[in-house]
Amino acid sequence: MNEELDSQLSAMFDNELPAAECELLARRLSRDEQLKARWGRYAVIGATIRAEGGVRLNAPLASRVSAAIASEPALAAEAAPQPRKRIENRWWQPVASAAAVAGVAAGAILWMRTQSSDLTPAVAQTTPVVPAMAALGNIPVSTVAQVNTGEPETYVVPRLPTHRRLVVPSTELANYVVAHSEFSSPVARRNLLSSFMATESGTAGASGGSEEITEDVQDDAKTPQ
Amino acid sequence: MSADISDLSLVRRVQRGDKGAFDALVLKYQHKLVKLVMRYVRNPAEAEDIAQEAFIKAYRALPQFRGDSAFYTWLYRIAINTAKNAVVSRDRSPIEYDLDRNNTDESYDMQGRMKDSETPEGLVLTDEIRSTVNAAIDALPEDLRTAIVLRELEGLSYEEIAATMDCPVGTVRSRIFRAREAIDRRLREVFEGGLGRVEELG
Numbered sequence: 326m327n328e329e330l331d332s333q334l335s336a337m338f339d340n341e342l343p344a345a346e347c348e349l350l351a352r353r354l355s356r357d358e359q360l361k362a363r364w365g366r367y368a369v370i371g372a373t374i375r376a377e378g379g380v381r382l383n384a385p386l387a388s389r390v391s392a393a394i395a396s397e398p399a400l401a402a403e404a405a406p407q408p409r410k411r412i413e414n415r416w417w418q419p420v421a422s423a424a425a426v427a428g429v430a431a432g433a434i435l436w437m438r439t440q441s442s443d444l445t446p447a448v449a450q451t452t453p454v455v456p457a458m459a460a461l462g463n464i465p466v467s468t469v470a471q472v473n474t475g476e477p478e479t480y481v482v483p484r485l486p487t488h489r490r491l492v493v494p495s496t497e498l499a500n501y502v503v504a505h506s507e508f509s510s511p512v513a514r515r516n517l518l519s520s521f522m523a524t525e526s527g528t529a530g531a532s533g534g535s536e537e538i539t540e541d542v543q544d545d546a547k548t549p550q
Numbered sequence: 551m552s553a554d555i556s557d558l559s560l561v562r563r564v565q566r567g568d569k570g571a572f573d574a575l576v577l578k579y580q581h582k583l584v585k586l587v588m589r590y591v592r593n594p595a596e597a598e599d600i601a602q603e604a605f606i607k608a609y610r611a612l613p614q615f616r617g618d619s620a621f622y623t624w625l626y627r628i629a630i631n632t633a634k635n636a637v638v639s640r641d642r643s644p645i646e647y648d649l650d651r652n653n654t655d656e657s658y659d660m661q662g663r664m665k666d667s668e669t670p671e672g673l674v675l676t677d678e679i680r681s682t683v684n685a686a687i688d689a690l691p692e693d694l695r696t697a698i699v700l701r702e703l704e705g706l707s708y709e710e711i712a713a714t715m716d717c718p719v720g721t722v723r724s725r726i727f728r729a730r731e732a733i734d735r736r737l738r739e740v741f742e743g744g745l746g747r748v749e750e751l752g
Contacts, residue, residue, distance in 0.1 A: 355570030372581035373683035401567030
């Protein structure tokens with residue numbers, strides 16, 4: 326055996342070999358059984374000098390561990406499938422993301438349609454309905470006429486009015502509640518009157534119901550759907 | 551120089567799937583590990599079993615070893631935990647007495663449970679190894695003997711030995727190598743000729 330190699334092996338055993346030489350010698354040591362046996366004898370010499378009493382110097386411990394490790398998967402082989410697994414799992418992620426986005430969008434559209442159909446049943450109708458919608462007075466003809474220009478059919482989905490209109494004028498209703506106050510509880514009466522007051526103050530802030538809806542429709546017309 | 555550089559290069563090889571590099575680590579630390587475990591269990595054969603288990607646990611845990619501490623520090627910790635667990639589980643398990651067994655069975659059982667280290671052959675070989683190494687050390691020139699003893703017994707680094715012996719680090723490296731070679735020549739004869747058990751080295 327090469328004396329220089331043996332000298333390196335001895336220095337490596339003592340952790341005194343430069344890192345670059347260590348890398349090369351470690352590779353050779355792991356494959357060369359003769360070198361490994363010498364390395365093992367260096368360990369026996371050390372154990373004898375330290376007088377490690379009770380320790381069997383010829384114990385087949387290393388060969389037993391080696392046999393046990395042989396049945397174990399190699400560490401690099403264990404680690405290798407992980408990135409592969411990630412790649413395998415990655416293909417469906419964009420599909421799942423797209424499906425989730427599409428689902429949310431579809432849900433939002435359906436919800437908006439349901440909400441708007443509650444307000445105006447003919448909301449998704451096309452041009453023939455336009456005069457009828459204009460006749461309602463809620464939407465100016467000029468605004469709706471943008472749709473009726475011979476262009477392909479488009480949908481106009483008006484927004485919900487900000488404030489729902491009361492079927493009965495609030496003043497009359499308030500008078501009614503006060504007149505029948507002897508039949509209602511004070512708490513319920515107070516809640517009802519305070520809600521009237523809130524409604525009145527809300528509608529007082531707006532210039533008018535029809536104008537408000539018109540603004541909404543104009544906003545929608547700017548962005549065709 | 552890093553105190554753990556060669557161990558680390560072997561560890562990196564094991565982490566890349568080279569099992570042969572783990573053999574080198576086992577060969578290097580097996581005696582120290584058995585000695586450590588013998589602080590918890592008196593029986594050398596049981597200590598070897600625990601050391602074996604510790605090495606296997608270390609191999610399995612090696613992907614998590616990042617090299618923040620020295621490999622042997624990490625390995626010793628695993629061995630100590632394994633030894634403590636073994637002692638606890640042994641203390642919990644009841645001792646079984648089989649009163650119906652006759653004397654012949656008993657003697658057979660005792661023989662079967664006896665490990666190699668307790669057999670006369672195993673003990674003779676260990677004694678032979680010890681006496682050979684000690685004789686070889688005694689026969690060494692003083693500078694070689696001092697260098698190898700300071701290294702193996704005191705655990706000094708080459709630089710510390712160089713300061714102690716007042717010589718260059720390169721000379722220390724050479725002296726330790728020559729001392730090992732001289733001892734190994736005689737030791738190899740024991741392993742190769744002695745009782746024909748060379749394959750059981752380590």
